Amino acid sequence: MKKQKAPLGPERAKDFFRDVYEVVKLIPPGRVTSYGAIAAYLGTKLSARMVGWAMNASPPDVPAHRVVNRNGLLTGKHHFETPDTMQQLLEKEGIRVENDQIINFERHFWDPAAELL
DNA sequence: GGTCTGACTAAAT
């Protein structure tokens, strides 16, 4: 068994990125989550930035468009091929997005710590 | 190896 109690050991770094990708991939269609929620699930709630940074290095099979900031704002849209990609992907899944913000964000919110528990 | 930055968040001003 691997140790996973370390708050963020040197070996955890790689696992951290990998875990972020796994969690994001586990997000159900039509659902979204926040960087903080993922960070909290991984035990690094104080480092939501790392989740965002992990997304920056995330492979294409990671639906990063389902990850937004805690306000439901598409903060990362600008990192996609085009600023419209993120919104279009979300709308395609039935999520309404207006002015770069998800409508009824709370209703679409998916908390890994609660759903995957 | 020190410094800067970054797709965040919360609290303080």
Place this chain on the structure above:
DNA sequence: GATTTAGCCAGAC
């Protein structure tokens, strides 16, 4: 209420 500060950690220079 909008702006700033502070905290967190890993990657790039």
